Amino acid sequence: MHVPDGFLSPQITIPAYAVWAPLWAWAARRHFGRAxxxxxxxxxxxxxxxxxxxxxxxxxxxxTSTHLVGVTLLALLYHPLVAFVCESLVLLVxxxxxxxxxxxxxxxxxxxxxxxxxxxxxxxxxxxHRVNGKVAVFVAAYASIQVATLAVAGALGLQHALSPxxxxxxxxxxxxxxxxxxxxxxxxAEGAYTVFALSLLRKANLRGVTLD
Amino acid sequence: MTRAGALLAAAIAVLAPVxxxxxxxxxxxxxxxxxxxxxxxADGEVLAYAQYELYSPADPKIPYQKGRTDRSGWLxxxxxxxxxxxxxxxxxxGHGLDLEVDADAALAAPPxxxxxxxxxxxxxxxxxLVGLAAIAAxxxxxxxxxxxxxxxx
Numbered sequence: 001m002h003v004p005d006g007f008l009s010p011q012i013t014i015p016a017y018a019v020w021a022p023l024w025a026w027a028a029r030r031h032f033g034r035a036x037x038x039x040x041x042x043x044x045x046x047x048x049x050x051x052x053x054x055x056x057x058x059x060x061x062x063x064t065s066t067h068l069v070g071v072t073l074l075a076l077l078y079h080p081l082v083a084f085v086c087e088s089l090v091l092l093v094x095x096x097x098x099x100x101x102x103x104x105x106x107x108x109x110x111x112x113x114x115x116x117x118x119x120x121x122x123x124x125x126x127x128x129h130r131v132n133g134k135v136a137v138f139v140a141a142y143a144s145i146q147v148a149t150l151a152v153a154g155a156l157g158l159q160h161a162l163s164p165x166x167x168x169x170x171x172x173x174x175x176x177x178x179x180x181x182x183x184x185x186x187x188x189a190e191g192a193y194t195v196f197a198l199s200l201l202r203k204a205n206l207r208g209v210t211l212d
Numbered sequence: 213m214t215r216a217g218a219l220l221a222a223a224i225a226v227l228a229p230v231x232x233x234x235x236x237x238x239x240x241x242x243x244x245x246x247x248x249x250x251x252x253x254a255d256g257e258v259l260a261y262a263q264y265e266l267y268s269p270a271d272p273k274i275p276y277q278k279g280r281t282d283r284s285g286w287l288x289x290x291x292x293x294x295x296x297x298x299x300x301x302x303x304x305x306g307h308g309l310d311l312e313v314d315a316d317a318a319l320a321a322p323p324x325x326x327x328x329x330x331x332x333x334x335x336x337x338x339x340x341l342v343g344l345a346a347i348a349a350x351x352x353x354x355x356x357x358x359x360x361x362x363x364x365x
Contacts, residue, residue, distance in 0.1 A: 006300060006310025037358040044351025048344050055340055057255045065257055066305075089350060093343045098254065099309075156306050165273075168263060168302060177304035 001067065001152055001178075001186075002094070002109050005102025008159050009166045016107030016155075024088055024110070027081035039078065042206055046074055047086040049197075051093060058189060060181040068190045072144040073197055075118035076125055076137065087114030108155050117148030134195055141194035142187040149182040150175075248288040251281060251301040251309055254339075258285025262303045269295030269315075291315035 032040070050070035057065040071090075075083035088110040094100040101109050121144030128136035157171025251259040261280050268276040270293050281287045281301065291297055296312040 001306070003306055004308050004310060007302070007306070007308065032354065034358045034361070037355060040351050040355045040358075044347065044355075047351070048347045051343055051347055052340065055254065055343075057253055057257060059257070065253060065255075089347060093346050097339050097343050097346070100254070152306055168265065169304060173304055174306060178306060181305065 001069070001113060001149060001182075002091070002101035003105045003152055003155060004100075005095075005104050007167050008105050008108060008155060009163055011162055012155060012159055013104050013107060016105075016111055018107075020088070020107035020110050023115070024085060027085050031079060031082045032085065042201075043074065043078065043082060043086065046070075046077075046197075047090060050074070050086065051090045053193065054090065054094070055098075058181075058185055060185050066181040066186040068186060068193055069113050069117060069145060069148060070190070070193065071114060072118050072121040072141040072190065073194050075122045075144070076140060076194070076198070077201070080115065080119040080122045083118035084110065084114040087118070109152070112151035112155065113148045116151045117144040120144055120147035137195050137198055138191035141191040145182055145187045145190045146179070149178050149186075153178045242290075246288045246290045247297075247313060247315065248286055249299055249313065250285045251287075252285050253307070259301055259303050259308070260285055262301050262308065264299065264301040267298040267300075269293060269297060272298065 036043075050073075053068045053070045055067070057067055059065050069087070071083040071087045074086055088106070091101050091106055091109050091114070092103075095102050095106060121140035124143040125136045125140035128139055153171065153175045156167050156169070156174050159167040160170050160174075251262060251264075253259070259281055260283050262285070263280055264278070264287050265275040266277040266287075266289050267273075268291075276297075277289050279287065287299070287301070289297070294316045295314075297315055298310070298312050300308065300310045302308040
């Protein structure tokens with residue numbers, strides 16, 4: 001799902017950085033202050049888990065693969081901005097150590113996968129959690145992946161419209177190619193992972209881990 | 213046959229191979245001159261039939277070569293000028309790579325023998341551990357700093 005370096009022009013990456021950097025700093029200051037010290041071990045563990053599951057490729061028919069994101073859990077347990085800060089860290093580590101994504105496109109990837117996706121998931125959960133808790137969590141994770149995918153596809157499509165030299169495929173090709181695996185595989189897997197991980201965390205009864 | 217007919221027949225006999233040669237496609241075979249690049253994901257899955265563009269250092273704006281990787285994720289090109297050639301491989305799902313290939317170094321190196329499919333290497337295992345260590349260091353460091361200063365703001 002990550003947009004690699006070189007696929008987006010400064011016309012997109014610089015405005016994305018301009019939104020991402022102050023928002024990240026504000027979110028980190030607000031949610032990772034001294035008051036959060038008791039939650040940090042769990043948040044750190046879930047961030048590490050998100051990092052690991054993003055490296056696991058799920059093969060999809062058609063010769064491609066997809067992967068989970070795993071930070072919806074953080075959005076539901078703590079706040080969408082916690083997910084945003086943590087996913088940004090994951091993306092930075094992936095860019096520096098794996099060559100996945102990239103530093104120039106970090107703002108775009110973080111806003112799509114770390115902010116818009118988890119925020120959509122959190123809103124879906126808010127709307128549904130009084131009806132059925134597990135269904136709400138599943139739908140939240142599913143929606144999170146779809147919104148993140150749409151955002152990444154939108155950024156690539158916009159880039160093609162601005163300058164095909166950076167990204168030669170039109171949105172009519174990219175959108176279905178990204179959405180089909182997302183709708184049929186990644187979304188379902190993300191939903192199952194989030195429901196399963198949340199039930200384990202509840203059983204573990206960790207301090208600071210609640211989902212009201 | 214008249215004299216004119218004989219001359220015409222002689223002209224046809226001489227020119228026919230030339231005329232035929234104008235449409236003949238010839239080929240030239242050289243080994244160990246092309247640069248080959250394989251695109252694959254970290255888990256070893258190759259980017260088969262992925263679209264790619266190649267830019268020469270002589271003209272970084274107009275692609276020198278365009279095409280698709282083969283079934284095994286390979287693309288090849290024959291550089292005509294030294295320098296850094298830019299290769300951009302784009303998967304339909306937005307994955308891909310954008311890198312520079314040094315034609316000088318690649319041409320000077322001895323041809324690879326018996327290179328096989330990408331496999332699970334030590335780096336493949338170690339890099340996630342490095343990533344995990346980096347994340348652990350960030351959160352561990354934050355907890356250590358806060359505990360040292362006290363949790364009260």
